Amino acid sequence: MTARPRRNEKRRFRRAAGVNVLGNAAKIAVEGAAGLAFGSVALLADAAHSVADLVASGVVFVWGGARYDDADAEHPHGHQRIEPLTALFVGAVVALLGLNLLWSSIEGIRFGTDVRFSRLLLAALAFALVDMYVLYWYTMRVNAELGSTALSALAVDCLNDIYTTVAAVVGVLGVFFDLPILDPLAGAVVSLLVVYQGVEIGRENVTYLVGAAPPAGDRDRITESLREHSEVVGVHDLRVFYDGTDLEVEVHVEVDGEMTLRHAHEIETELVTRLRGLEDVGDVHVHLDPSGVGEWKDADDAGANGTGDGGGE
Numbered sequence: 001m002t003a004r005p006r007r008n009e010k011r012r013f014r015r016a017a018g019v020n021v022l023g024n025a026a027k028i029a030v031e032g033a034a035g036l037a038f039g040s041v042a043l044l045a046d047a048a049h050s051v052a053d054l055v056a057s058g059v060v061f062v063w064g065g066a067r068y069d070d071a072d073a074e075h076p077h078g079h080q081r082i083e084p085l086t087a088l089f090v091g092a093v094v095a096l097l098g099l100n101l102l103w104s105s106i107e108g109i110r111f112g113t114d115v116r117f118s119r120l121l122l123a124a125l126a127f128a129l130v131d132m133y134v135l136y137w138y139t140m141r142v143n144a145e146l147g148s149t150a151l152s153a154l155a156v157d158c159l160n161d162i163y164t165t166v167a168a169v170v171g172v173l174g175v176f177f178d179l180p181i182l183d184p185l186a187g188a189v190v191s192l193l194v195v196y197q198g199v200e201i202g203r204e205n206v207t208y209l210v211g212a213a214p215p216a217g218d219r220d221r222i223t224e225s226l227r228e229h230s231e232v233v234g235v236h237d238l239r240v241f242y243d244g245t246d247l248e249v250e251v252h253v254e255v256d257g258e259m260t261l262r263h264a265h266e267i268e269t270e271l272v273t274r275l276r277g278l279e280d281v282g283d284v285h286v287h288l289d290p291s292g293v294g295e296w297k298d299a300d301d302a303g304a305n306g307t308g309d310g311g312g313e
Contacts (some may be wrong), residue, residue, distance in 0.1 A: 009146055016142040020057035020154050023135040024050045027128050027161070034124035042171030043121060045101045045187040046164050048130065049194055052097040053157050057092035060150045084208035087153040087201060094157065095198025102191035108184025125165055132161040147280075149208065153201045160197045164190040211241045211248075211299045222249055222281070225274055231255055231267055233291040246282030249275055255292025264288050 035043030136158035143151040157219045167186040175180020213219075219240050226235050234254035240247055255267060268286050275284045 006138075011096065013140055013146055013148060013151065014061060016139055016146075016151055017057055017061035017154070019138060020135060020158075021054060021061055023131055023158075024054040024057055027131050028054060030124045030127050030131075034118075034121050035120050038121055040120050040121055040168075040172060040175070040183060042168035042183045042186040042190070043103065043124065043188050046161070046168045047065070048101060049094075049097060049164055050161065052093045053154075053161065053260045056093050056157065057154055059089050060086050060154060084149050084205040087150045088205040088209065090150070090153045090157065091201030091203075091205065093198070094160075095195050095200065098191045098194030098196075098198055101194065102188060103183045104190075105187035105191055108187060109181065121175075122169070125172065128164060128165045128168075132158050132165065136162065149205060153205075156197060156201065160193060163193055167193075208242045211243065213241055214247055218247060221278065222247075222251075222275060225278060226251065226253060226271060228269070229271060229274070231259075232271075243282055247280050248282055249284045250287075250291050252287045252290040253284070254289045257293060 028047050029052070031043050031047035035047055135153055139151055139155040139158060143155060167189045169186075171183035171186030174180060174186070219238060220241060223235055223238060227233055232253055232255060235251060236254070237250075237252040239250040242248070251272060253268075255264060259267075261270045265281070268288055271286050275281050275286075
């Protein structure tokens with residue numbers, strides 16, 4: 001990717017994250033004011049959930065766009081791991097806040113709440129629903145082309161907010177129908193959903209950060225792309241793993257051992273370029289082996305065992 005498209009993508013990324021910051025701030029202001037005014041645990045829980053969303057979207061806005069920066073002396077492999085790191089932070093904040101809200105809801109169930117019904121509570125919740133739906137739609141639309149895990153986490157959180165706000169509506173309606181226990185119960189449901197989503201976001205992004213192996217389908221499409229080259233005889237020792245959200249590839253490719261070094265270099269360049277053109281593939285390391293000749297590691301093993309035969313792969 002050239003510098004200009006990368007800058008354009010970073011600009012779109014930061015704009016989407018900034019819109020998330022503003023959308024969450026508006027929801028907090030409206031729901032928080034209504035919840036405090038009328039003592040609704042469900043609204044305060046939903047607003048507090050959005051405080052975590054606000055912090056998370058702020059972190060994504062400030063640091064998440066670093067994935068679009070070029071490699072430098074301090075980060076020779078690029079900045080790909082910064083994005084899942086910010087998404088992991090989003091998940092951790094969401095899960096911790098959910099646990100805190102769950103505790104508050106349990107206290108409300110045990111000791112009761114002092115909540116008063118008002119149509120303003122429903123109006124605040126209606127605003128929150130529209131706000132989060134528009135934010136979810138916009139973030140998903142932008143991310144359809146960017147494919148950012150950080151924006152994906154923010155979009156999931158927006159969808160999460162829609163569910164939690166619906167639960168808060170149930171709690172407020174419970175107050176209207178003289179069932180105030182529904183308010184802290186709704187808060188408890190909201191909290192459990194928040195904790196679950198935070199754990200899921202964290203689990204996914206830990207996979208990117210620890211260099212885990214991708215699904216088998218990614219290995220298959222990489223192998224197929226290599227074998228489609230007319231001068232490739234065999235493929236072995238393929239390793240594919242996550243470097244941030246990108247896939248890093250290490251592979252040994254067998255070719256005709258009689259070709260010139262220059263021609264072998266040309267083939268290696270073609271294979272690296274071919275793999276880097278695949279979706280989600282970042283760094284590629286191709287080692288060329290002459291076909292029918294054993295690996296150096298096999299020769300080392302044979303020497304250690306006192307034999308001279310090096311098995312080929």
